Amino acid sequence: MIDSKTASKGGATSAKNFGSMSVREGVRHLLRQGVRPISAVASATACSLILFAAATGLAAQPALARSITHEFAIPAQSLDEALKSLSTSANEQLLFSKELVAGKQSAPVDGTYTTDQALEILLQGSGLKADRTPSGVLLIRLASEASTDRAASQPPSSSFSGLTGAEDVSGSLEEIVVTALKSGAVALEDAPISVTALGGDMLRDGGFLDIADAIRFAPSVNEGISSGNRAQKVINIRGVGQNSNVSGGTTGYYVGEAAFFESVQAPTARLYDMERVEILRGPQSTLYGNGAMGGVVRFIPNAPDLNELEGNAFGGWSATEDGSDSYYGYGAMNFPLVRDKLALRVAGGYEKIGGFGDTGLLGLPASAEDQDGGTITSVRSSLKYAATDRLSIDVLFQLSETDFGASQMFNPFDRTRLTSGPDDDNDPKYRMLAGTVSYDFRFASLTNVTTSIEQDTDTVSNVSFVGYADSSSVAASERSYIGNETRLVSANKGPLNWILGLFVTDDDVDMATDSSTEVFLPDSTGSTYIINSTGTTASERSTRAVFGEVSYKLFGGKLVPLVGLRYFEEDFRTDSLSVTELFLTSSTVGTTTTAFDPPLSLGAFPTAESSGKLKFDSVNPRFNLAYYPNDTSTYFINISNGFRGGTANTNVLCAVTPGCPSSIPSDKLWNYELGTKQSLMGGQVFVDLALYYMDWKRVREFVNLIVLNAQVAAGDAEIYGVDAAITATPKAIPGLTLSLVGNWNSSEFSSVTPAGIVAGAAVGDRISYVPDWTATVGVDYRRPINSRWVAHLNTSYNHIEEMRGGFGSLANLAVPPNPDGFGGKRDLVTARIGVKIDSLGVYFVGTNLLNEHDPVTIGSGIQTLDYPRTLGFEVTSDF
Numbered sequence: 073m074i075d076s077k078t079a080s081k082g083g084a085t086s087a088k089n090f091g092s093m094s095v096r097e098g099v100r101h102l103l104r105q106g107v108r109p110i111s112a113v114a115s116a117t118a119c120s121l122i123l124f125a126a127a128t129g130l131a132a133q134p135a136l137a138r139s140i141t142h143e144f145a146i147p148a149q150s151l152d153e154a155l156k157s158l159s160t161s162a163n164e165q166l167l168f169s170k171e172l173v174a175g176k177q178s179a180p181v182d183g184t185y186t187t188d189q190a191l192e193i194l195l196q197g198s199g200l201k202a203d204r205t206p207s208g209v210l211l212i213r214l215a216s217e218a219s220t221d222r223a224a225s226q227p228p229s230s231s232f233s234g235l236t237g238a239e240d241v242s243g244s245l246e247e248i249v250v251t252a253l254k255s256g257a258v259a260l261e262d263a264p265i266s267v268t269a270l271g272g273d274m275l276r277d278g279g280f281l282d283i284a285d286a287i288r289f290a291p292s293v294n295e296g297i298s299s300g301n302r303a304q305k306v307i308n309i310r311g312v313g314q315n316s317n318v319s320g321g322t323t324g325y326y327v328g329e330a331a332f333f334e335s336v337q338a339p340t341a342r343l344y345d346m347e348r349v350e351i352l353r354g355p356q357s358t359l360y361g362n363g364a365m366g367g368v369v370r371f372i373p374n375a376p377d378l379n380e381l382e383g384n385a386f387g388g389w390s391a392t393e394d395g396s397d398s399y400y401g402y403g404a405m406n407f408p409l410v411r412d413k414l415a416l417r418v419a420g421g422y423e424k425i426g427g428f429g430d431t432g433l434l435g436l437p438a439s440a441e442d443q444d445g446g447t448i449t450s451v452r453s454s455l456k457y458a459a460t461d462r463l464s465i466d467v468l469f470q471l472s473e474t475d476f477g478a479s480q481m482f483n484p485f486d487r488t489r490l491t492s493g494p495d496d497d498n499d500p501k502y503r504m505l506a507g508t509v510s511y512d513f514r515f516a517s518l519t520n521v522t523t524s525i526e527q528d529t530d531t532v533s534n535v536s537f538v539g540y541a542d543s544s545s546v547a548a549s550e551r552s553y554i555g556n557e558t559r560l561v562s563a564n565k566g567p568l569n570w571i572l573g574l575f576v577t578d579d580d581v582d583m584a585t586d587s588s589t590e591v592f593l594p595d596s597t598g599s600t601y602i603i604n605s606t607g608t609t610a611s612e613r614s615t616r617a618v619f620g621e622v623s624y625k626l627f628g629g630k631l632v633p634l635v636g637l638r639y640f641e642e643d644f645r646t647d648s649l650s651v652t653e654l655f656l657t658s659s660t661v662g663t664t665t666t667a668f669d670p671p672l673s674l675g676a677f678p679t680a681e682s683s684g685k686l687k688f689d690s691v692n693p694r695f696n697l698a699y700y701p702n703d704t705s706t707y708f709i710n711i712s713n714g715f716r717g718g719t720a721n722t723n724v725l726c727a728v729t730p731g732c733p734s735s736i737p738s739d740k741l742w743n744y745e746l747g748t749k750q751s752l753m754g755g756q757v758f759v760d761l762a763l764y765y766m767d768w769k770r771v772r773e774f775v776n777l778i779v780l781n782a783q784v785a786a787g788d789a790e791i792y793g794v795d796a797a798i799t800a801t802p803k804a805i806p807g808l809t810l811s812l813v814g815n816w817n818s819s820e821f822s823s824v825t826p827a828g829i830v831a832g833a834a835v836g837d838r839i840s841y842v843p844d845w846t847a848t849v850g851v852d853y854r855r856p857i858n859s860r861w862v863a864h865l866n867t868s869y870n871h872i873e874e875m876r877g878g879f880g881s882l883a884n885l886a887v888p889p890n891p892d893g894f895g896g897k898r899d900l901v902t903a904r905i906g907v908k909i910d911s912l913g914v915y916f917v918g919t920n921l922l923n924e925h926d927p928v929t930i931g932s933g934i935q936t937l938d939y940p941r942t943l944g945f946e947v948t949s950d951f
Contacts, residue, residue: 144190145859146181152380153911154178154194155212161859162187163806168212172200174379175411252350252370254359255561255571255621261749264632264698264708266353266762266795268293272374275343276386277852278866279904279917279946281400281423283307283343283369288848288870288900290351291760291795292815293367296336296841297877297929297936301476301498302425303448304337306841309353310764311791311819312366312714312741313841315879317774318783319719324356324364327371328468330506330523333553333579334363334717339371339472339502342450345384345404345419347374353795354764355714355743358636358694361575361617365714365741365768375466376415376456377406383951387421390944393923394488395428396442398942402450413458420451420471428940429482429490440494446476462512473501479533481934487925491934493534493544502527515565520558527551545587553579567625571636575617583609590657600658602671607650615642615717621694630701636694642717647682683720688738690715704751714741716772721782731827732782739770739785747795758799766791771821771839773879775831786821786828786879789839793817811850811868818844832881841929843873860910867903877931896926898938904946913948 146157151173159166164187179196191202191210201215249257250269260269268290270280280286284295284305296306296314306314312322314336325332325339332339343349349371356364387401402421409416427445430438451471458464476499478492506523527550534544559573589603621636655671695711718738726732747762773786793816800810819839821828838844850868857863874894901922906915923941930936 141184141186142190143184143859144181146178146190146194148178148180150380151176151178151194151198151200154181157859158187158190158194160856160862162190164210166202166210166212170377170380172212172214173198174377176200250348250350251372252352252368254559254573255569256564261704261751261758262700262706264634264696264706264747265710266745266747266760266764268351268353268760268797270349270351272347275346275349276948277864277904278850278868278902279915281342281344281402283338283349283371285902285919286343286349287351288846288868289797289811289813289850290353291762291797291813291846292353292793292817293351294841294843294846294872294875298337298480300337300479300500301446301474302444302480302939303446303474303476304500306336307338307369308842309351309367310766310795311793311817311839311842312766312768313819313839314366315772315774315840317781318772320716320772321363322365322714322716324360324362324368325371326360326368327470327504328373328506329466329508329519329521329557330468330504331360331521331555331557331575331577332504333525333527333551333555333577338369339504342402342421342423342448343371344386344402344421344450345374345417345452347372353762354710354745355712355741355766357640357690357692357714358619358621358638358712359571359573361619361638362615362640362642362715362717365716365739373419373452373454373468374404374406374417376417376454377408378412378415378456378458379408380406381408382406384949385951386946386948388917388944388946390917390919390942392426392428392942393940395940396426396445397424398426398445398944399424415456417454417456418452420449423448423450425476427477429478429480430488431478431490431492431494431496434483434486434489438489443478443492443494443496444476444480444490446474446498449473462514464510466508466510468504468506468508470504471502473499475499480936482927482937484930484933484935487927487935487937495532495534497530497532499531500527500529514563516560516562518558518560521556523553523555525551525553527553543587543589545585547583547585549581549583551579551581553577567629568622569624570620570622572620573618575615575619577613577615579613579615581609581611585609599656599660601674602655602657603652604655605650605652607648609646609648609722611644611646613642613644613717615640617641623696630699632698632700634694634696634698636696638692639689640692640715640717641687641689644686644688644718644720645683646720646722647680648722649678649680651676651678653677681722683722683735686718686720686735688718690717690738690740704755706749708745708747710743710745710747712743712745714743715739719772719783723780723782726780726782729780729782731784731825731830732780733784733827736772736783736785737770739768739772741766741768756801756803760795760797762795764791764793764795773828773831773833773840775827775833775880782827784827784831785825786831786833787824787835788822789820790822791817791819791839793819807854807856809850809852811848811852813850814845814847816845817842828880831879833879837880838876840876840879843875845873847871857907862908863906864908864913864915865903865905867905868901870900870902872898872900875929877927877929877935893931895929895935898924898926898928900924900938906946908948911950913946915946915948916944917946918943 142162144161146154155166176198178194181190181193199215200212202210202212204210250260250263252267270286287293292310294308296308298304298306307323314322316336320334321336352368356368360368383405385403389399391397400423404419407416424447425445427442429444430441431443432439453469455467478490478496481491483489483491504525509520511518529549531547555577557575561571562569586606617640619638623632623634625632653676654674657671658667692713697709699707715738720735743766745764750759768789770785771789775784796814798812819842821837824833824835848870853865855863874897877893900920902919904915904917920941924938927935
């Protein structure tokens with residue numbers, strides 16, 4: 073609901089000028105005047121304004137639009153769907169509130185009518201009417217509301233919690249309002265930071281179920297290398313690369329309002345029933361804290377609708393080049409339990425990802441085929457309770473279980489052979505429960521978010537080294553995380569606005585391992601040994617942070633300076649106990665071989681290691697200056713700081729190994745950025761540009777110090793680059809949306825510590841797992857065949873430059889044709905083409921159509937590959 077008092081704060085100018093603006097410009101103008109969603113359901117995940125701009129010029133010619141007749145064949149159905157169907161048939165823009173039409177049924181419309189005549193018939197008995205704004209936009213409103221030209225030139229003042237235009241399949245431009253700034257809803261074009269919003273329609277239209285596919289439309293964002301299974305993704309932003317062997321991530325992850333625990337790998341949540349995904353590029357530690365050095369990824373699911381019973385489902389099958397078939401099915405249902413008060417939304421699905429890698433020794437037949445595949449089971453449920461017009465409660469539960477075989481690491485000498493064994497298993501699963509309580513004090517809103525995550529991971533790994541050893545290991549880990557954020561945000565009713573917040577976490581990890589290695593010594597005795605090792609590790613980490621930001625609107629809101637600060641401190645401890653036992657299984661003297669059954673014990677060697685209690689703290693400021701010269705332009709300067717909490721090495725040999733620190737301090741990063749966002753040609757073209765420079769101190773890396781592997785502060789790095797994203801929806805070609813996304817990035821070490829030098833690193837080395845440039849071209853085209861059928865094509869081309877596969881000497885553990893540890897240059901093409909008949913869609917889909925097989929990375933004794941070409945189909949349904 074938009075507060076009529078707030079909506080009128082812009083004075084006569086806001087009301088007077090809205091009708092002469094494009095709808096996109098009008099929405100942005102109202103938001104800049106302070107219009108905010110303040111319904112009883114004011115959670116951040118629900119604060120989204122979505123509108124679809126007409127692809128033709130009819131809206132700008134009201135008289136012409138009123139005189140043109142169309143053939144309509146719209147059956148009686150939900151009013152929401154009927155209005156969308158009418159918009160499609162008439163090729164005109166409609167603007168209405170979902171709450172206004174929820175639960176209402178339309179009258180049938182069958183025959184030749186003007187749009188106004190058809191609407192009058194369609195709305196019979198609904199208590200609603202349609203008015204045209206001076207610019208020709210059709211507003212659906214209560215029949216009791218005034219319909220003067222001035223009233224029609226502004227959105228209804230009391231019924232909009234979000235604006236949704238009827239879907240115009242002949243060229244829709246999705247307008248998304250983001251909540252990434254934690255200060256309420258902001259139009260994407262107005263957010264004075266570098267943020268990409270991947271809307272739910274864009275995700276569905278592209279068939280993007282995997283976050284790794286969707287991020288190709290975000291500049292300077294790329295998939296890193298995961299040490300886990302294919303459902304576990306590492307997302308790097310702006311050259312701040314992540315290593316799966318290093319404690320702590322450099323990208324922060326959120327599901328709705330809930331912070332996911334600090335991790336290199338993203339949540340295994342798939343992109344089903346998603347309202348949008350927000351990707352904040354650049355350090356965000358002032359608002360988002362520990363780990364948000366490169367940026368933040370926010371997965372925002374669809375929120376429950378308090379009044380509408382509806383659902384959707386989609387599923388598909390695909391064949392994999394030289395691999396196993398894949399299939400999936402996902403769905404969602406929304407249940408209004410108490411009208412205007414309580415609603416439940418349940419979503420989930422099951423997915424089988426076919427493998428394509430074989431196990432076995434090189435030169436011999438495969439011991440097992442397609443062993444890197446697996447299954448994903450996902451369930452999400454959301455409960456929304458609008459207690460009063462000021463108090464709301466939201467509860468989110470999410471379950472993710474994956475069951476995969478071998479890891480996605482391939483032998484560097486053979487792109488068909490995995491480094492793992494046929495009995496390998498990787499089964500991470502987590503359960504997430506988050507509760508959000510929001511209360512509107514009028515002068516400010518209070519939000520409290522409590523999150524609990526339980527994660528269990530079981531792994532089985534088998535590795536063979538020809539003529540040397542066979543190794544097998546079993547590991548089980550349990551992680552328990554609790555986090556709470558409380559923040560108070562000003563009501564945005566004047567020039568001064570502020571945020572105050574408190575964030576605390578408690579994160580415990582327990583791990584048990586059991587490994588056995590049979591070693592064949594290449595000496596004259598021919599002795600064979602078994603090394604058994606068992607161990608337990610327990611770590612505890614608790615954090616506390618206070619944060620705040622304050623901004624002030626100058627010159628009527630055209631210039632907005634902002635300053636922010638976050639103070640963070642943490643306590644950390646890790647303890648481990650291990651026992652290593654050596655057995656002799658056989659010994660050869662001359663021609664006589666003696667076998668020992670049971671094996672002969674040569675002794676056990678226990679070790680106990682502890683980091684002791686470590687403390688880390690960090691102060692993280694932010695400075696931002698936003699300039700809005702008009703309703704179509706945004707310029708900003710952003711200076712921000714990011715950090716990652718400290719950690720420890722607990723290997724008993726670390727104390728006697730040169731260059732191995734017992735504790736590793738927090739690494740920090742300063743970002744200096746200049747950006748602009750422009751809406752051009754009457755909203756047909758949107759441009760997002762940013763230049764940035766980042767200074768990264770004490771870069772944390774995983775190194776080989778000859779006698780052990782360890783984490784170290786390897787040196788300092790400098791990162792600079794440019795982001796660019798252009799989206800065009802030309803009116804000359806109704807139904808066409810073009811996207812061009814690119815990034816150029818230089819990420820290199822400017823200094824290297826002694827530990828880094830020992831590891832084989834040098835000044836000028838590129839940061840691992842980051843390409844120096846990427847580019848994506850996307851095409852989405854819709855064309856109505858008749859009043860019920862719509863043809864749809866979505867395709868994209870993505871180029872990714874080569875990436876370094878490890879730090880120092882680890883990157884050089886490679887083979888021709890990549891002896892320097894770099895992967896290949898890759899070109900990935902996807903396509904989705906089909907037809908939508910009313911609410912049913914049928915599509916043919918293909919990924920990696922060029923069957924790109926150059927290595928993503930090669931180094932550290934392994935290579936990783938893109939998933940091969942797939943061809944298949946998908947069926948979708950809305951109901």
